[in-house]
Amino acid sequence: MNSNLPPVSDSPLASSQAKSTNVHVxxxxxxxxxxxxxxxxxxIYIGFQLSADLAHVPPLSLYSVILLSxxxxxxxxxxxxxxxxxxxxxxxxxxxxxxxxAPAAVMWAGFCxxxxxxxxxGAVAYGIIALxxxxxxxxxxxxxxxxxxxxxxxxxxxxxxxTWFLGIxxxxxxxxxxxxxxxGIMNHILNASAGxxxxxxxxxxxxxxxxxxxxxPLIGFAFAAIxxxxxxxxxxxxxELFQPPxxxxxxxxxxxxxxxxxxxxxxxxxxxxxxxxxxxxxxxxLIGLVPLAxxxxxxxxxxxxxSFEQLSSQTATVLNVNQNELTDEKARDVLTKYIQTxxxxxxxxxxxxxxxxxxxxxxxxxxxxxxIPEAAVxxxxxxxxLSTTTFKRLDKAEALPEMDKEQAKVVKEYRSSLDSFxxxxxxxxxxxxxxxxxxxxxxxxxxxVVTVGERIGKNHMTYGQGMSAELVAMSTIAAADxxxxxxxxxxxLNSAVAGTMVANRSGLNFATxxxxxxxxxxxxxxxxxxxxxxxxxxxQFVS
Numbered sequence: 001m002n003s004n005l006p007p008v009s010d011s012p013l014a015s016s017q018a019k020s021t022n023v024h025v026x027x028x029x030x031x032x033x034x035x036x037x038x039x040x041x042x043x044i045y046i047g048f049q050l051s052a053d054l055a056h057v058p059p060l061s062l063y064s065v066i067l068l069s070x071x072x073x074x075x076x077x078x079x080x081x082x083x084x085x086x087x088x089x090x091x092x093x094x095x096x097x098x099x100x101x102a103p104a105a106v107m108w109a110g111f112c113x114x115x116x117x118x119x120x121x122g123a124v125a126y127g128i129i130a131l132x133x134x135x136x137x138x139x140x141x142x143x144x145x146x147x148x149x150x151x152x153x154x155x156x157x158x159x160x161x162x163t164w165f166l167g168i169x170x171x172x173x174x175x176x177x178x179x180x181x182x183x184g185i186m187n188h189i190l191n192a193s194a195g196x197x198x199x200x201x202x203x204x205x206x207x208x209x210x211x212x213x214x215x216x217p218l219i220g221f222a223f224a225a226i227x228x229x230x231x232x233x234x235x236x237x238x239x240e241l242f243q244p245p246x247x248x249x250x251x252x253x254x255x256x257x258x259x260x261x262x263x264x265x266x267x268x269x270x271x272x273x274x275x276x277x278x279x280x281x282x283x284x285x286l287i288g289l290v291p292l293a294x295x296x297x298x299x300x301x302x303x304x305x306x307s308f309e310q311l312s313s314q315t316a317t318v319l320n321v322n323q324n325e326l327t328d329e330k331a332r333d334v335l336t337k338y339i340q341t342x343x344x345x346x347x348x349x350x351x352x353x354x355x356x357x358x359x360x361x362x363x364x365x366x367x368x369x370x371x372i373p374e375a376a377v378x379x380x381x382x383x384x385x386l387s388t389t390t391f392k393r394l395d396k397a398e399a400l401p402e403m404d405k406e407q408a409k410v411v412k413e414y415r416s417s418l419d420s421f422x423x424x425x426x427x428x429x430x431x432x433x434x435x436x437x438x439x440x441x442x443x444x445x446x447x448x449v450v451t452v453g454e455r456i457g458k459n460h461m462t463y464g465q466g467m468s469a470e471l472v473a474m475s476t477i478a479a480a481d482x483x484x485x486x487x488x489x490x491x492x493l494n495s496a497v498a499g500t501m502v503a504n505r506s507g508l509n510f511a512t513x514x515x516x517x518x519x520x521x522x523x524x525x526x527x528x529x530x531x532x533x534x535x536x537x538x539x540q541f542v543s
Contacts, residue, residue: 022248023095023449025102035442042435049428056370057292064289067146071285074153076436079278081160082172083113083440084448089169089493090266090473091445092452093466098250099259106445108260109267110438116271117279117434124273125280126423131180133187134339134389138382141288143542148187149285151538152179155531163519167447170519171488176277178527186532190539216480216487217495220472224496225503228468232504235464242504244460251463259463262470269477270489271437278433279425286429287381292374295381297424305364308417312360315414318407319400320353328383331355335386344399352390356414359383363421381422388418448490451512456497458507465500472496491520 054060060068091105100108129137132148139145156172156179163170235241241255250256286294326334326347334351338344362380366372372380391411394400403411473493480487494516501508 022098023102023446027103031103031107035439039435039439042431046428046432049426053293053426054290057290058374060290068285068289071146071149071289072282072432074150074157075278075282075285076432078153078157078160078176078281079275079433079436080440080443081157081164082274082278083110083437084444085160085164085170085172085440085490089448089452089490090263090270090470091441092449092493093461093470093497094259094263095449096245096461097259097463097466098245098248099256099263099466105263106442109263110441112264112267113271113275113441114434114438116268116273117275117437118430120272120276120279120425120430122276122279122423122425125276125283125425128176128180128277129280129284130389131177131184133184134336134386136184136187137284138385140284141291141378144187144539145284145288147535147538147542148183149281149288151534152176152183152531153281155179155182155527155534158530159523159527164444164447167451168515168519169448169451169490169494170523171490172274173277173488174491174520174523175527178524179531181524182528182531183535185528186535190536216476217491220476220492221495221499223476224469224472224499227472228464228500228503231464231468241464242462244462255463255467258467259470262467262474265474266470266477266489266493267441269474271434273477273480273487274489275430275433275437278436279429282429282433283425291378291381294426295377296369296372296421298369299424300369300420302367304417304420305367305369308421309360309364311410311414311417312356314410316353316357316360318403318411319349319356325357326351326354328355328358331358332383332386335390339386339389339393342393344394344397348390348394349399349401352387352394355383355387359387384418384421388415388422391415452494452497456494456501456509456512456516458509459501461497462504465497465504465506468500469493469496472499
């Protein structure tokens with residue numbers, strides 16, 4: 001007998017209390033070569049695609065190249081940090097229930113994040129951008145625009161890194177939204193002190209996003225607790241599901257399959273939802289620096305332009321009941337003022353009608369989006385953005401003219417056509433974000449995983465708890481993604497785990513819960529102050 005083997009205890013109690021070492025399983029040797037190969041191959045692909053996009057525009061200056069590279073690096077850095085900060089939550093349950101070895105779980109989650117980003121719709125990306133003041137979005141190519149982008153990204157990265165270092169599962173969604181609000185508030189303060197008009201913060205959009213962030217963890221907590229109790233009732237004879245794992249013993253096959261499935265779902269949904277936030281910011285950067293290449297969706301064909309012209313004409317007729325026509329400059333001023341002040345005048349609908357009619361004529365007149373000169377492409381995009389934002393405001397206020405079913409259908413199709421010009425994301429941007437998010441998952445997962453797996457409850461997570469928490473988290477995040485609402489993977493999963501702990505009467509570790517709640521409460525004010533301060537600081541160098 002090998003005398004170096006550890007003594008074996010026949011006591012069931014000792015066996016049940018054997019601590020899992022799954023979280024400390026070493027990374028396989030093949031990981032690093034594969035890791036580097038994927039990075040190099042992806043960077044080559046991104047380089048070729050970016051070169052192809054820029055081949056049809058005037059050469060960028062050295063300053064623009066440096067600015068573009070820096071901005072993209074910081075934006076992808078945010079997604080990388082997001083990966084190891086948020087996605088670690090998805091693998092905590094499969095690791096601590098021994099459903100998968102830690103390295104396999106992390107690599108699989110990174111891959112699923114990649115896939116989730118690649119199939120993302122873009123609705124969340126542009127929902128996040130809509131939080132910014134309209135004048136900042138329309139002038140993103142200015143010095144103030146770049147100060148805005150750098151300030152909110154750097155503030156978000158600093159807060160995420162700080163909370164990750166302390167092992168606190170704070171929300172990257174919360175962090176980014178706070179950073180966006182910070183630059184918006186500072187922009188409003190600076191404009192107000194200078195006597196200039198600004199739109200401030202779109203409180204309707206803030207409330208919509210705030211509700212998603214507030215209610216999603218409550219839903220996670222309640223539904224996970226209920227689901228766990230149902231599981232306990234249905235599988236009451238299989239008591240091993242409701243006991244902590246013995247050492248590194250995996251769960252029964254069915255539960256193991258469900259745990260792996262839900263980990264896959266959470267990782268995929270996280271990529272689809274959180275990945276879009278980075279996409280939206282990268283698109284802002286590209287639109288500001290290379291408007292000719294990225295302001296409008298150049299993949300739309302001539303047939304789409306002709307259809308757009310026809311829909312524009314029909315929609316203008318529906319809107320312009322008084323047959324009043326305004327110049328583009330006057331219409332632009334009226335719509336901008338309406339969006340900034342939310343005060344509707346008799347000129348708003350006629351201005352929207354005029355802008356609608358002229359947009360269709362102007363776009364169709366070029367025959368091909370690639371034929372639009374640089375000076376015109378930014379103006380057309382801004383006019384489209386003003387139009388679609390005005391439509392949303394008027395629709396919500398029920399201030400659009402009365403329409404029959406056919407007219408409402410025409411207006412709906414026109415608005416959808418408008419969005420097709422603006423709300424697009426090139427494949428290489430998706431690939432870049434997917435790579436950053438996936439690699440982040442594989443690199444820095446352990447700190448957050450240990451907190452979720454060991455420190456939320458007083459007792460070790462059971463198989464049933466892990467399954468219930470993951471299933472609820474996957475469903476909640478996927479539903480939010482379908483509705484175009486940003487939610488926090490961190491908050492949803494952490495609250496779901498806490499819900500199962502309460503339902504199982506395992507007890508909560510209130511020191512950890514207090515720390516997580518503190519991060520939840522202070523994330524918004526901290527990032528608002530940090531990004532607002534950085535925005536003011538950066539403006540000193542560009543103004």
